[in-house]
Amino acid sequence: MIAILDPGIGNLHSVQHGLARAGADTVVIGDATAWERAARQGIRVDGVILPGVGAFGDAMFQLRHTGFIPIVRDTAEKGVPLLGICLGMQLLFDYSTEHGRHDGLGLLPGSVVRFGQGVKVPHMGWNNLDHVASNHPLLTGVSVGDYVYFVHSYVVQAERPEDVLASATYGDTVVPAVVGRGSVMGTQFHPEKSGDVGETILRNFVRLCTQSQTREVLA
Amino acid sequence: MLTKRIIPCFDVLDGRVVKHVGFLNDRRDAGNPVALAKQYCDAGADELVLLDISASGEGRLATRRVVEQVAAQTNIPLTVGGGVSAVDDVRNLLLAGADKVSMNTGAFRNPRLIQEAAHRFGEQCVVVAIDANLNPATGDYEVMIQGGKVTTGASVMEWAKQAEQLGAGEILLTSFRQDGTRDGFDLQLTRRVAESVGVPVIASGGAGRKEHFYDVLTEGQADAALAASVFHFAETSVREVKAYLRERGVPIRWLNNAL
Numbered sequence: 001m002i003a004i005l006d007p008g009i010g011n012l013h014s015v016q017h018g019l020a021r022a023g024a025d026t027v028v029i030g031d032a033t034a035w036e037r038a039a040r041q042g043i044r045v046d047g048v049i050l051p052g053v054g055a056f057g058d059a060m061f062q063l064r065h066t067g068f069i070p071i072v073r074d075t076a077e078k079g080v081p082l083l084g085i086c087l088g089m090q091l092l093f094d095y096s097t098e099h100g101r102h103d104g105l106g107l108l109p110g111s112v113v114r115f116g117q118g119v120k121v122p123h124m125g126w127n128n129l130d131h132v133a134s135n136h137p138l139l140t141g142v143s144v145g146d147y148v149y150f151v152h153s154y155v156v157q158a159e160r161p162e163d164v165l166a167s168a169t170y171g172d173t174v175v176p177a178v179v180g181r182g183s184v185m186g187t188q189f190h191p192e193k194s195g196d197v198g199e200t201i202l203r204n205f206v207r208l209c210t211q212s213q214t215r216e217v218l219a
Numbered sequence: 220m221l222t223k224r225i226i227p228c229f230d231v232l233d234g235r236v237v238k239h240v241g242f243l244n245d246r247r248d249a250g251n252p253v254a255l256a257k258q259y260c261d262a263g264a265d266e267l268v269l270l271d272i273s274a275s276g277e278g279r280l281a282t283r284r285v286v287e288q289v290a291a292q293t294n295i296p297l298t299v300g301g302g303v304s305a306v307d308d309v310r311n312l313l314l315a316g317a318d319k320v321s322m323n324t325g326a327f328r329n330p331r332l333i334q335e336a337a338h339r340f341g342e343q344c345v346v347v348a349i350d351a352n353l354n355p356a357t358g359d360y361e362v363m364i365q366g367g368k369v370t371t372g373a374s375v376m377e378w379a380k381q382a383e384q385l386g387a388g389e390i391l392l393t394s395f396r397q398d399g400t401r402d403g404f405d406l407q408l409t410r411r412v413a414e415s416v417g418v419p420v421i422a423s424g425g426a427g428r429k430e431h432f433y434d435v436l437t438e439g440q441a442d443a444a445l446a447a448s449v450f451h452f453a454e455t456s457v458r459e460v461k462a463y464l465r466e467r468g469v470p471i472r473w474l475n476n477a478l
Contacts (some may be wrong), residue, residue, distance in 0.1 A: 013316040017291045053341040087341075122343055122388055124419050125442065126222045126265055126472040147222065147472040149296060151343040151388070170221060193296045193318060195260075195474070 002047045002209055003038070004028045005072070007062035015051050015085065018192030022202040024209070032067025047209030048075045052087030056096035056112065056154070059087055060104065069105070076107050079183045081208045089179060089186025090156055098154050107184050109159035119171035122153045127189075129177055133165040138185055138204050139178065142166070146197045148177065148189040156188065183212070222470045223436045224265035224443035225457055226421060227450045229255065230272045231301075234281030237272070238451050256289040259450070262457040263477035264295060268321070268391075268445060271301030283315045290316025298346055298391075304329070309336045313344065321391055323348040324364040327371065327378070330385055337386025346421075347387040351375040351408055352395040360408055367395050375408070376415045383416045390416060391445065394424040401427025401449060409439035421445050429455050429463040436469055 002024045006012050012028055019026050027043060029035050038045070050072060052059050063069050075082050084092045093104045096112035104112070115121050126147040132139055150168070156176045158164050165185075166178035178201075179186045185205070191198035229236045229252065236252045256267055269289065271282040279302070286299050299312045300321025309320045309332075320340075326332050326347050337345045350363040352370065360375035379390050392412050394405035402425055409422045419442035422435045426446035435441045449455055457477075464471045 013287075013290055013314070014318060017316070018294065020291075021294070053343065054339070055341070120417055120419055120442070122418070123221065124343065124389065125224050128220065128222075128472075150221075153342070190296075190318075193294065195294050199294055 001043055001045055002026050002049060002206065003035070003045045004049045004051065005066075005068055006030050006051070007059065007066050007068060012051055014190070014192045015049060018198065018202050019049070019206065021199060022206045024202075024206040030066065032071060035067075035071055045075075045080065046212065047081040047083070047205065048072070050082065050084040050088035050091065052085065052091060054087065056087065056090060056098040056104070057100065057102040059091060060102055063091070063105075072105060073107070076184050079212065081183045081205065081212055082107075082185065083205050084186035085192075086152060086188060086190055089188050090152075090154060092179070092184060092186050093156055093158070096154060108163055108179060108181060108186075110163070111157050112154045113157060114154050115170070115173060119173070122151055123155075123170045123175065124151045125149070126194075127168040127170060127175070129166045129168055131164075131167045133178075136165050136178075136180065137208055138180060138201060139165060140204050141200045142197060148187075148191070148194040148197055150175070150177075150189045152188060183208075220470045222265070222472045223441075223464065224421075225263075225432065225460055225464075225471070226266045226268055226443055226445040227259045227264050227457065228268040228270065228423070228445050228447045229451070230270050230447070231282045231285055232272050233275075233278040234273075234285050238448065252285045253288045253292050256293050259457060260293045260295055261477065263461055263472070263474045264457050265443070265472055266296040266298060267293065268298045268300070269317075270321075271299065273301075283311070286312065286315040286317055300346070300348060300391075304332070306332065306335045306339060309340060309345075313340060317344075319344045319346050319389070321346040321348045323350065324366075326382065327362060327364050327373075330381065333382055333385040333387055337388070342386045342388040345387050346389045346391050347379075347382040348391040348393065349375055349379060349382070349412075350393045350395050351405075351412075353405075353408070360411070363395050376411060379412050379416050383418050387418060389419045389421060391421045391423060392441075397425030398423070399448070400425055401454075403427060403431040404435035404439055404441070404444065406434055406439040409435055409441050413440040413442070419443065427454065429460045432460045433464055433467055433469065436464065
C-alpha cells in the first residue's frame, strides 16, 4: 500500500489515479491519527507520497498541524521510499524564501528560491529534461529530451549536485526536476500529469516500494 | 525548453460533449466525453479544457461525474470552468479531479474570489478567463461577461493585470469577435495582453487552420492556443498542428507515438 499524505490543501485525485494506473493500491491519510489508525488496522505502508500545492510556509504549517513531520522523518529514516511531488519535493529541503524564510524538512541539503527576472513565472507547461541519471531506478526508461509537466514559481538549489537526478532549463536557470538520495526522492514536475513519461516514473516508484517491502520481509 | 501548448476544449452539457454547429445555437451531441478526452490525450494534446455549460444543478452534477471520469482516464492537466462563482465551486471541481479551475464572470464580479482561491489552493490552479471585445470607438478591448451578453466597459489590459496581482496563475483570453469565425486568432489582442502580464496567456477564439496556431504562438506571443470546433470537426488535428509548428521551429512537445 502506498500512503498519500493529505495535509488538506489540494486535490489528490490525480496522484491517486496516476498511482492506480501504475498498478498500486493507495490510501489517503489526513493526519497522524489516521496514520496510527491505519497502522492498527494492519495496513502496511510500502511507500509514502508527499504532494503539495500552495505556498511553502502554509504547507509546512499544515504538516506540523497534522502531525505529519515525525511520520515523514520516520519514513525517511526507515528507508521506506518517499516521493515528494512539486511543492512536496521542495519541502524535503532545508528552507525556502517563499513569502519570508521558512524551514523545510531538511531531509536533503539545499534551499528553494524564486525564479529570477526575465522569465514568466510560474514556470508552467511541458519542458524537456536535458539531464537524466537514467541508471537511477526511479528513472529507468526515462531519457534526455522527454517532456514533463511543470507548474512552479520557486526552484530548488541543491547543495549536492549528485542529489539532482534530472534537470530541465528555464530561461537561464537549471531547474532540478528529479532529486533523490537513497529512499528520499522528489519530482518538481507532476508525474501524474506528465503523460506516459510520468507514468513510467510512477511505475518505477511503485516497483521501488515493492522491492523495499521484499527486502524488509527478507530481513 | 518550455514548449508552447495546444489545448482542445470542449463544452459539456448535462454530462455530454456538445458541438456548436454554425452560428445558431444549434448543438449536437458529440459523444462520450471520456472517450474524446482520451483520444485527444493520445493525439498529443498538452492539456484539456472542459467547460460546463449546464444550466441546472442536476446538469452540473452530471458534469462533475464527467470530470471525475476524465481525470481518472487521462494523464495530462485538466482545466474545468463554467459557472464558478464561489471558493466552494473551485474546491468541488478540484475534488472532482480538475487540476485548474477557470473563472470568468464570477471573478469579474467578485475579484476577491481569485485571491481566496489562489490562497487556498495555490495560484497554479487559478485560471482567469477573459472574454474581450474591441470597442471601435476607443480602440480599446473591453471585458465582456456572461458569455458575451454583457459589456462591462472595463479595460481588458487592466483587468488582466489586476487578475494577475490577485493571484491568477494563467489568463485564458478569448476574442469575442473572432470566436467561432475560424478566421484566425486576434493577434493584436493576444500580444497586448501577453506583453502586459507576467503569467502565461492562453489564446482562444478564431482557430480555423494550422497556420493560425503558428501566428498566435509567434506574432501573438501566446504561451498556449486553445481551440474547440476546429478539432471536433476534424478540420485539422492536434498532431497536424504540432507537426506544422515543429517544422517551423516552434518548441512543442512532440510524441513519436501520437495517434
